[in-house]
Amino acid sequence: MTAKVIDGVAVAASIRRELKSRVGALLGKGLTPGLAVIVVGSDPASAVYVRNKIRACAEVGIQSFRHDFPADAKPSAVLELIEQLNERKDVHGILVQLPLPPQFAISEILQTISADKDVDGFHLYNVGGLIVGNTVFPPCTPYGVLKLLEHENVALEGKNVVVVGASNIVGKPMALMLMQRDATVCICHAKTRDLAQFTILADILVVAAGKPNLIVPQMVKTGAVVIDVGINRLANGKLVGDVDFAGVREKASLITPVPGGVGPMTVTMLMHNTVASAERMSAAGR
Numbered sequence: 692m693t694a695k696v697i698d699g700v701a702v703a704a705s706i707r708r709e710l711k712s713r714v715g716a717l718l719g720k721g722l723t724p725g726l727a728v729i730v731v732g733s734d735p736a737s738a739v740y741v742r743n744k745i746r747a748c749a750e751v752g753i754q755s756f757r758h759d760f761p762a763d764a765k766p767s768a769v770l771e772l773i774e775q776l777n778e779r780k781d782v783h784g785i786l787v788q789l790p791l792p793p794q795f796a797i798s799e800i801l802q803t804i805s806a807d808k809d810v811d812g813f814h815l816y817n818v819g820g821l822i823v824g825n826t827v828f829p830p831c832t833p834y835g836v837l838k839l840l841e842h843e844n845v846a847l848e849g850k851n852v853v854v855v856g857a858s859n860i861v862g863k864p865m866a867l868m869l870m871q872r873d874a875t876v877c878i879c880h881a882k883t884r885d886l887a888q889f890t891i892l893a894d895i896l897v898v899a900a901g902k903p904n905l906i907v908p909q910m911v912k913t914g915a916v917v918i919d920v921g922i923n924r925l926a927n928g929k930l931v932g933d934v935d936f937a938g939v940r941e942k943a944s945l946i947t948p949v950p951g952g953v954g955p956m957t958v959t960m961l962m963h964n965t966v967a968s969a970e971r972m973s974a975a976g977r
């Protein structure tokens with residue numbers, strides 16, 4: 692069996708077209724959706740991610756407000772800016788690019804962002820919403836994975852899903868979102884003993900560990916759907932995921948590539964969350 696390769700670039704482009712028309716409707720009401728992006732320091736990977744986010748904003752018609760701080764910035768200065776942005780009517784989403792330098796308590800920064808503008812979905816209010824299946828802002832990467840599965844008409848109900856990786860940003864919210872859709876979910880992580888005994892049972896395998904070649908064909912059930920969230924830069928400069936793509940492709944029914952799979956969806960769902968926030972604020976007359 693050779694898997695169909697899921698084209699994340701194409702799915703993202705179709706969602707962005709839809710968002711552009713939703714932005715058009717908001718513009719008609721005199722409202723331009725706005726996203727504030729706060730960057731502290733000059734981490735090279737963050738610089739690429741931020742550039743992509745700002746470019747995506749321009750593409751769908753969202754106004755972006757970028758705020759840069761030096762790596763030695765005082766947390767109080769960033770907190771003060773977040774509080775100002777919380778009050779601004781032209782800002783519907785606020786994100787702080789992670790990671791932050793060591794003087795920052797990340798949870799304090801994330802909890803200061805208004806839950807109404809928390810487009811990354813990292814505020815405890817939104818995390819709590821995930822537990823009860825009613826979150827305002829679904830975290831962008833797992834939300835993007837769900838959209839890919841939906842686009843490919845992959846049924847989730849009753850399926851065995853194995854999520855490899857248990858981070859707050861990807862693995863845990865992914866597992867909760869899948870459980871909410873009635874999948875039977877197993878979460879594996881770095882301390883899991885004999886990873887393969889779990890992954891081999893997966894009808895749908897979502898991998899977000901940050902380890903190149905972690906998943907090889909012997910670990911995958913024939914016909915499984917394999918979603919590779921990992922992004923790893925090899926010493927030769929090549930970008931790869933966590934899955935041995937060429938090998939696993941011969942065993943799976945559907946597989947995402949890296950790059951061009953989940954990555955473009957993450958940025959697109961950030962745009963989605965920002966537009967949805969602007970629509971909610973418009974409907975509430977705010």
Ligand code: NAD
Nearest residue numbers: 832856857858861880881899900901920921922953954957
């Ligand atoms: P993280 O380092 O916070 O978490 C990694 C998780 O994987 C942890 O729970 C850890 O226990 C687990 N893990 C590590 N090694 C493992 C192993 N050998 N076996 C099983 N589990 C193992 O990372 P993260 O922020 O969740 O990101 C994971 C990967 O996804 C990274 O490569 C990251 O770059 C990528 N990522 C991609 C996108 C995207 O848009 N495509 C978005 C976010 C993260």
